Amino acid sequence: MRVGVTVFPGSNCERDALFAIERAGALPVELWHADGDLRSVDAVVVPGGFSYGDYLRPGAIARFSKVMTTLEDFAKDGGPILGICNGFQVLTEACLLPGALLRNVGMRFLCCSVTLRVETIKTPWTSLFEPSDRLVLPVAHNEGNYFADPWTLDELEAEGRVVLRYLDNPNGSSNDIAGICNAERNVVGIMPHPERFSDLTLGSVEGLKVFESVLSFVGTRV
Amino acid sequence: MKIRVLVRPKSGILDPQGEAVRRALPALGFGGVKTVHIGRLVEMEVESADEIESMCHRLLANPTIEEYEWEVLS
Numbered sequence: 001m002r003v004g005v006t007v008f009p010g011s012n013c014e015r016d017a018l019f020a021i022e023r024a025g026a027l028p029v030e031l032w033h034a035d036g037d038l039r040s041v042d043a044v045v046v047p048g049g050f051s052y053g054d055y056l057r058p059g060a061i062a063r064f065s066k067v068m069t070t071l072e073d074f075a076k077d078g079g080p081i082l083g084i085c086n087g088f089q090v091l092t093e094a095c096l097l098p099g100a101l102l103r104n105v106g107m108r109f110l111c112c113s114v115t116l117r118v119e120t121i122k123t124p125w126t127s128l129f130e131p132s133d134r135l136v137l138p139v140a141h142n143e144g145n146y147f148a149d150p151w152t153l154d155e156l157e158a159e160g161r162v163v164l165r166y167l168d169n170p171n172g173s174s175n176d177i178a179g180i181c182n183a184e185r186n187v188v189g190i191m192p193h194p195e196r197f198s199d200l201t202l203g204s205v206e207g208l209k210v211f212e213s214v215l216s217f218v219g220t221r222v
Numbered sequence: 223m224k225i226r227v228l229v230r231p232k233s234g235i236l237d238p239q240g241e242a243v244r245r246a247l248p249a250l251g252f253g254g255v256k257t258v259h260i261g262r263l264v265e266m267e268v269e270s271a272d273e274i275e276s277m278c279h280r281l282l283a284n285p286t287i288e289e290y291e292w293e294v295l296s
Binding site for chain 2 (some may be wrong): 057093105
């Protein structure tokens with residue numbers, strides 16, 4: 001199984017993501033932003049960082065890169081995509097996920113571990129969890145305050161599309177949302193960094209299950 | 223021609239930057255400031271204004287959270 005990781009100028013979590021994918025048992029594949037070829041991957045991670053220096057708005061420039069055009073087709077075909085942190089911001093800018101990520105309420109860059117509840121296991125990236133599982137993962141962001149209009153929030157809640165929720169909201173996010181999925185459930189965006197908790201030397205392996213989930217999901221689908 | 227685009231958070235959208243500045247002004251002795259909103263100014267030289275609206279909608283502003291207006295300067 002091959003899992004791709006997009007690399008933009010300014011991405012800085014792609015190596016961690018590649019590492020976590022390998023630890024989970026898949027072949028990690030780098031996908032350079034200027035290439036339109038997804039290199040036959042089965043799933044794609046859009047990693048964290050500061051793509052294009054966060055110029056204009058986080059993710060605003062990255063969404064127009066060549067790899068994102070190809071990724072939009074991949075998403076339409078049901079391919080599993082996970083946006084982590086800046087990757088989540090890129091996916092909202094690309095309209096693959098609804099809403100937007102605003103500045104944290106406290107105006108501070110947050111770098112800490114947070115406790116989360118898994119709200120749905122009906123996504124490729126959470127399929128191995130149990131509903132309501134507690135999960136501790138690191139966050140590191142300046143714009144993690146999820147915003148959507150009230151109708152979109154109602155729709156997300158009614159359709160069970162909130163994927164992760166903060167138990168102690170660190171950034172002012174609407175409905176304590178830490179992650180969501182699209183209506184087809186194959187595209188997921190989360191602010192926390194599961195790839196940073198993928199080895200005991202990093203403090204925890206709790207994040208590894210996110211990547212093991214997509215392997216299991218793709219494995220059972222084929 | 224020269225174009226000036228103003229982008230600002232939609233009303234009702236939390237503007238933590240503006241709020242931080244509003245709270246900082248009294249500390250410098252400036253009284254009576256009720257609200258502060260912070261946006262973005264984009265100045266461009268273009269051959270034609272035909273596509274400014276599309277540029278604003280697709281890139282310069284995020285219509286989910288921001289509103290924009292633009293004018294021809296010269």
